Amino acid sequence: MKFEKVTRRAQEQFQMVLEEQSRFAFDIDLDAPKVRVPLRTSGSDRCDSHFLLDFGHFTLHTAESQSDEQRQHLYSRFCITGRDIAAFFTDCGSDFGSCSLVKPNYDGQIVNSPITDKDGNVYSLIDRCGMAVLVNQIKVPHPSFPSTLISIQVPNLGIHFSSERYFRIMELLNILYKTMDNCSQPTSDSFQSKLTPWSSVDLATHGRILVWKGIGNSVATWHPCFLVLSGSYLYVFESAKSPSYQRYSRFFTSFSILFVGN
Numbered sequence: 001m002k003f004e005k006v007t008r009r010a011q012e013q014f015q016m017v018l019e020e021q022s023r024f025a026f027d028i029d030l031d032a033p034k035v036r037v038p039l040r041t042s043g044s045d046r047c048d049s050h051f052l053l054d055f056g057h058f059t060l061h062t063a064e065s066q067s068d069e070q071r072q073h074l075y076s077r078f079c080i081t082g083r084d085i086a087a088f089f090t091d092c093g094s095d096f097g098s099c100s101l102v103k104p105n106y107d108g109q110i111v112n113s114p115i116t117d118k119d120g121n122v123y124s125l126i127d128r129c130g131m132a133v134l135v136n137q138i139k140v141p142h143p144s145f146p147s148t149l150i151s152i153q154v155p156n157l158g159i160h161f162s163s164e165r166y167f168r169i170m171e172l173l174n175i176l177y178k179t180m181d182n183c184s185q186p187t188s189d190s191f192q193s194k195l196t197p198w199s200s201v202d203l204a205t206h207g208r209i210l211v212w213k214g215i216g217n218s219v220a221t222w223h224p225c226f227l228v229l230s231g232s233y234l235y236v237f238e239s240a241k242s243p244s245y246q247r248y249s250r251f252f253t254s255f256s257i258l259f260v261g262n
Contacts, residue, residue: 027061049091056084075136083130089168091121127158203229
């Protein structure tokens with residue numbers, strides 16, 4: 001009993017030290033990136049306008065917890081604040097050189113140009129605003145307290161909407177949908193063109209493979225698969241369109257596979 005009391009007391013003291021001292025502290029100040037999407041008329045290489053999403057400026061630092069005294073020792077607090085966050089459209093005009101976002105420099109190269117909401121060809125979508133996120137992360141797990149507490153503070157948002165902005169939003173969504181469709185297209189053609197160990201196919205057929213499952217591998221079931229024989233190697237695919245094999249075997253060296261064609 002005495003040994004258990006000493007052990008329990010040592011654990012309580014160790015936990016108390018962890019709760020009363022922060023593990024680390026940091027202070028990060030950075031300019032967030034700006035996302036620019038050119039909007040072009042179909043079949044034209046010249047952009048008519050741009051969509052600009054400005055993430056503004058962010059700071060990330062540790063802070064003292066202002067909750068009750070017990071929670072102050074249990075949690076490490078992180079404060080993330082952002083300001084000057086905005087989204088807007090801007091026109092390039094009939095002349096590419098009059099674009100508010102892209103200007104040629106003295107070397108003839110194209111560089112990004114800063115823009116303000118006061119420019120005449122700017123269609124503001126979301127006025128510049130800020131936000132704050134407070135994250136409380138527990139130092140030592142405690143059954144009576146949650147491990148993470150998140151508080152988000154967002155001021156009133158100024159959102160502008162009109163028929164012109166609606167038209168530009170639809171153009172932007174159309175570009176994003178086309179990009180997503182191109183990324184999600186199957187790459188079977190490019191996959192076949194790549195050099196793979198099974199590129200030289202001697203035999204390809206549908207089959208079934210015996211798979212052992214259950215406790216102690218006591219249950220055997222036949223699973224459909226696609227088999228490719230290339231040289232002395234047999235590759236097992238889930239289907240004929242699978243981009244990669246599930247397993248492979250070299251004949252007469254590792255193990256035998258029994259397959260039955262459909």
